[in-house]
Amino acid sequence: xxxxxxxxxxxxxxxxxxxxxxxxxxxxxxxxxxxxxxxxxxxxxxxxxxxxxxxxxxxxxxxxxxxxxxxxxxxxxxxxxxxxxxxxxxxxxxxxxxxxxxxxxxxxxxxxxxxxxxxxxxxxxxxxxxxxxxxxxxxxxxxxxxxxxxxxxxxxxxxxxxxxxxxxxxxxxxxxxxxxxxxxxxxxxxxxxxxxxxxxxxxxxxxxxxxxxxxxxxxxxxxxxxxxxxxxxxxxxxxxxxxxxxxxxxxxxxxxxxxxxxxxxxxxxxxxxxxxxxxxxxxxxxxxxxxxxxxxxxxxxxxxxxxxxxxxxxxxxxxxxxxxxx
Amino acid sequence: xxxxxxxxxxxxxxxxxxxxxxxxxxxxxxxxxxxxxxxxxxxxxxxxxxxxxxxxxxxxxxxxxxxxxxxxxxxxxxxxxxxxxxxxxxxxxxxxxxxxxxxxxxxxxxxxxxxxxxxxxxxxxxxxxxxxxxxxxxxxxxxxxxxxxxxxxxxxxxxxxxxxxxxxxxxxxxxxxxxxxxxxxxxxxxxxxxxxxxxxxxxxxxxxxxxxxxxxxxxxxxxxxxxxxxxxxxxxxxxxxxxxxxxxxxxxxxxxxxxxxxxxxxxxxxxxx
Amino acid sequence: xxxxxxxxxxxxxxxxxxxxxxxxxxxxxxxxxxxxxxxxxxxxxxxxxxxxxxxxxxxxxxxxxxxxxxxxxxxxxxxxxxxxxxxxxxxxxxxxxxxxxxxxxxxxxxxxxxxxxxxxxxxxxxxxxxxxxxxxxxxxxxxxxxxxxxxxxxxxxxxxxxxxxxxxxxxxxxxxxxxxxxxxxxxxxxxxxxxxxxxxxxxxxxxxxxxxxxxxxxxxxxxxxxxxxxxxxxxxxxxxxxxxxxxxxxxxxxxxxxxxxxxxxxxxxxxxxxxxxxxxxxxxxxxxxxxxxxxxxxxxxxxxxxxxxxxxxxxxxxxxxxxxxxxxxxxxxxxxxxxxxxxxxxxxxxxxxxxxx
Numbered sequence: 001x002x003x004x005x006x007x008x009x010x011x012x013x014x015x016x017x018x019x020x021x022x023x024x025x026x027x028x029x030x031x032x033x034x035x036x037x038x039x040x041x042x043x044x045x046x047x048x049x050x051x052x053x054x055x056x057x058x059x060x061x062x063x064x065x066x067x068x069x070x071x072x073x074x075x076x077x078x079x080x081x082x083x084x085x086x087x088x089x090x091x092x093x094x095x096x097x098x099x100x101x102x103x104x105x106x107x108x109x110x111x112x113x114x115x116x117x118x119x120x121x122x123x124x125x126x127x128x129x130x131x132x133x134x135x136x137x138x139x140x141x142x143x144x145x146x147x148x149x150x151x152x153x154x155x156x157x158x159x160x161x162x163x164x165x166x167x168x169x170x171x172x173x174x175x176x177x178x179x180x181x182x183x184x185x186x187x188x189x190x191x192x193x194x195x196x197x198x199x200x201x202x203x204x205x206x207x208x209x210x211x212x213x214x215x216x217x218x219x220x221x222x223x224x225x226x227x228x229x230x231x232x233x234x235x236x237x238x239x240x241x242x243x244x245x246x247x248x249x250x251x252x253x254x255x256x257x258x259x260x261x262x263x264x265x266x267x268x269x270x271x272x273x274x275x276x277x278x279x280x281x282x283x284x285x286x287x288x289x290x291x292x293x294x295x296x297x298x299x300x301x302x303x304x305x306x307x308x309x310x311x312x313x314x315x316x317x318x319x320x321x322x323x324x325x326x
Numbered sequence: 327x328x329x330x331x332x333x334x335x336x337x338x339x340x341x342x343x344x345x346x347x348x349x350x351x352x353x354x355x356x357x358x359x360x361x362x363x364x365x366x367x368x369x370x371x372x373x374x375x376x377x378x379x380x381x382x383x384x385x386x387x388x389x390x391x392x393x394x395x396x397x398x399x400x401x402x403x404x405x406x407x408x409x410x411x412x413x414x415x416x417x418x419x420x421x422x423x424x425x426x427x428x429x430x431x432x433x434x435x436x437x438x439x440x441x442x443x444x445x446x447x448x449x450x451x452x453x454x455x456x457x458x459x460x461x462x463x464x465x466x467x468x469x470x471x472x473x474x475x476x477x478x479x480x481x482x483x484x485x486x487x488x489x490x491x492x493x494x495x496x497x498x499x500x501x502x503x504x505x506x507x508x509x510x511x512x513x514x515x516x517x518x519x520x521x522x523x524x525x526x527x528x529x530x531x532x533x534x535x536x537x538x539x540x541x542x543x544x545x546x547x548x549x550x551x552x553x554x555x556x557x558x559x560x561x562x563x564x565x566x567x568x569x570x571x572x573x574x575x576x577x578x579x580x581x582x583x584x585x586x587x588x589x590x591x592x593x594x595x596x597x598x599x
Numbered sequence: 600x601x602x603x604x605x606x607x608x609x610x611x612x613x614x615x616x617x618x619x620x621x622x623x624x625x626x627x628x629x630x631x632x633x634x635x636x637x638x639x640x641x642x643x644x645x646x647x648x649x650x651x652x653x654x655x656x657x658x659x660x661x662x663x664x665x666x667x668x669x670x671x672x673x674x675x676x677x678x679x680x681x682x683x684x685x686x687x688x689x690x691x692x693x694x695x696x697x698x699x700x701x702x703x704x705x706x707x708x709x710x711x712x713x714x715x716x717x718x719x720x721x722x723x724x725x726x727x728x729x730x731x732x733x734x735x736x737x738x739x740x741x742x743x744x745x746x747x748x749x750x751x752x753x754x755x756x757x758x759x760x761x762x763x764x765x766x767x768x769x770x771x772x773x774x775x776x777x778x779x780x781x782x783x784x785x786x787x788x789x790x791x792x793x794x795x796x797x798x799x800x801x802x803x804x805x806x807x808x809x810x811x812x813x814x815x816x817x818x819x820x821x822x823x824x825x826x827x828x829x830x831x832x833x834x835x836x837x838x839x840x841x842x843x844x845x846x847x848x849x850x851x852x853x854x855x856x857x858x859x860x861x862x863x864x865x866x867x868x869x870x871x872x873x874x875x876x877x878x879x880x881x882x883x884x885x886x887x888x889x890x891x892x893x894x895x896x897x898x899x900x901x902x903x904x905x906x907x908x909x910x911x912x913x914x915x916x917x918x919x920x921x922x923x924x925x926x927x928x929x930x931x932x933x934x935x936x937x938x939x940x941x942x943x944x945x946x947x948x949x950x951x952x953x954x955x956x
Contacts, residue, residue: 410855415853417850425845425846432612432901452611
């Protein structure tokens with residue numbers, strides 16, 4: 001990173017401030033000064049910290065970030081779950097949890113990152129999403145402007161735990177261990193609840209249009225969740241695309257309509273079954289014949305790789321094995 | 327270089343040329359000879375496809391010959407740059423279309439392009455040349471009109487003015503009377519006469535009317551099988567025998583009431599029954 | 600014999616005075632629009648602050664009373680975008696005028712002989728490289744692989760089209776147009792293929808194809824601006840050739856123009872400006888098509904005035920369009936130019952503005 005850019009960045013200014021505060025003669029240090037600066041606790045020794053993010057980038061954070069911008073809902077939820085919600089100065093307009101983030105200014109509008117608003121928020125840490133959810137050109141632009149950007153893209157439960165720890169290290173939060181512990185417990189509870197039950201072939205419909213069905217990709221995060229929830233996922237290719245002929249061969253016994261989370265016309269089980277049965281070739285699928293077409297309304301928590309992913313897992317398990325849950 | 331060559335405006339010696347075609351090159355001109363003296367008015371006649379336009383293009387320097395020598399103002403034509411040629415030779419093409427959006431004066435000013443020196447083109451010499459060209463071509467009243475409003479005859483005059491704006495010494499006209507009615511044809515001929523005197527121009531015009539050629543030209547040349555044949559001049563009608571051979575139809579001579587010889591096609595009605 | 604009357608001096612061409620007024624007004628308008636664009640944005644940097652920042656950075660006057668973030672926004676985000684809008688808009692306006700004269704076709708735009716298709720293939724290919732090769736290909740002089748491939752692709756396509764259209768007697772304009780169409784179609788098929796396999800990168804690909812000034816930065820401008828400025832400076836000097844070409848190639852030759860050489864030079868310079876613009880901003884449409892037509896309608900077809908005017912007003916249009924794009928949720932500027940340009944073009948068609956060959 002060019003030195004000239006570094007000199008313009010706020011972290012550098014804060015570091016200088018910290019150094020000045022720390023080297024002040026002990027006799028003249030006043031209680032109010034140290035209240036602003038976490039200088040004597042062990043946490044101060046944690047900075048500067050170098051983190052390798054999910055995109056393989058090595059990012060150095062000089063001091064505890066107090067102004068955090070999150071460019072994806074999952075990042076926002078992680079920050080809030082770590083009790084750092086108050087440090088958020090920019091979120092997306094799609095963020096909906098927890099309720100207090102609606103008070104925070106939007107810097108991502110209709111999935112477009114407004115770089116001007118991001119800069120205006122004067123963040124000392126930006127959490128971006130990988131796999132082009134935040135376009136790599138935007139990440140490059142923000143980095144070139146001297147902002148500290150961490151890219152998150154967890155592709156498994158373990159990766160979600162790792163990201164929570166990563167963010168906790170970055171922002172000097174202490175709630176990570178408890179949070180992860182709770183999440184693991186939740187997962188274990190689901191796994192034991194569905195143990196021994198029949199594992200149906202389950203199709204999770206992410207999107208469907210004109211003969212193309214998008215479902216969990218082979219080996220994807222969603223596929224692993226479906227397995228944990230006690231079913232055998234019917235998967236598509238790397239992008240999740242499932243050709244009609246392959247779908248018929250796979251013959252799912254259970255269809256979970258994730259699209260029902262966004263399409264009210266699919267909320268009613270009868271209407272959903274009729275809509276699905278009308279699709280070419282679908283009427284012969286085991287799931288349709290047996291009437292196991294389930295409108296699934298928890299798509300958001302199931303596909304958002306954040307702290308609430310366990311709720312998504314629970315929702316999946318409930319939908320697949322309703323008899324195992326009261 | 328002979329004396330004659332130095333004085334001549336243009337000269338063709340045993341020139342062969344033609345447009346390349348699929349069958350391996352049609353020779354339109356084959357061994358053509360021509361000498362244009364300063365101040366001459368020469369008519370070029372011949373059937374369609376005989377090479378008249380080809381000849382004009384050779385003289386204008388826009389078509390290369392495959393054999394023979396072409397001399398322009400005493401130098402081989404290859405030694406002139408395109409711009410130098412355009413400052414001495416002006417061509418009046420067959421088509422009278424003009425680009426829309428221009429006024430007449432601006433179109434005529436395009437004739438100053440070969441002379442262009444200043445960056446923005448505000449040379450007073452250009453303005454003077456354009457004014458003189460408009461006057462000589464009888465187009466002065468049209469100066470501020472839009473070209474889209476002009477009649478065919480008016481467009482012709484504008485094109486003549488544009489050619490004159492180049493201040494050429496040789497003026498080449500390709501069927502200038504094609505789109506004109508009789509009155510305008512005669513008016514054009516008279517204008518060319520006047521110009522020849524006023525500007526010391528040499529004029530070579532492709533004509534299709536044999537009798538007009540006789541009236542207009544000091545000399546008439548017929549293109550026959552790729553060669554140029556002198557066929558009359560100084561008011562004498564074109565030789566009917568040569569004309570018959572070149573055009574492939576019987577042509578006879580007649581005498582008008584005032585004693586002029588004119589040519590007309592013979593035996594037109596024979597094949598009708 | 601009448602006494603010779605003194606005719607009033609004949610005004611030829613657009614006139615130096617009138618041209619100065621037109622270009623001068625255009626430049627004033629451009630400055631006004633640029634200042635408006637500097638002062639406007641989504642982040643609430645005040646108008647006064649924005650102008651003061653520009654004055655401070657450019658002229659060194661004034662004391663800093665604004666936060667660093669405001670300065671970053673104005674100097675690193677807004678100003679490069681505006682500068683890109685000016686440079687690319689001027690290049691597109693100029694190239695569009697040149698191609699319309701050269702090809703004697705009113706539908707000609709800067710992309711017509713393959714620049715857009717070639718640049719698109721290069722850029723889209725570069726956008727998808729990370730999905731194939733796990734390594735990150737670093738930039739060079741502030742340019743990413745996308746910019747370099749777009750520039751190279753645009754120029755390569757024009758070279759190919761010109762090479763295909765070249766015949767024994769020269770490069771006929773009709774052949775050039777047809778070859779341009781054919782090559783563009785072929786390359787567009789390649790782009791479509793790449794889009795199909797682009798997966799998660801589809802949004803990035805579409806955004807590039809629509810054209811956007813969002814990625815403008817000073818290093819990228821340092822690459823594109825000299826190329827565009829040099830090419831349109833050289834093109835400005837060639838107005839006589841462009842005027843002559845309006846008469847058709849035969850007559851232009853008779854007026855002393857080396858037509859084939861002129862076509863090569865004009866194509867090369869215009870393609871250079873276009874490719875440099877596309878490299879940093881994607882394929883922004885309509886600017887190069889509509890601006891020359893509108894100006895011809897207003898000021899006449901003489902390239903003495905038309906060329907510089909198309910540069911100035913092309914810049915105005917693009918800066919305005921980008922301002923609109925920024926304020927309406929960050930949509931690609933190509934969408935805005937299409938929304939502005941298409942209705943104008945329909946209106947022009949109804950006025951039947953056609954240049955006769």
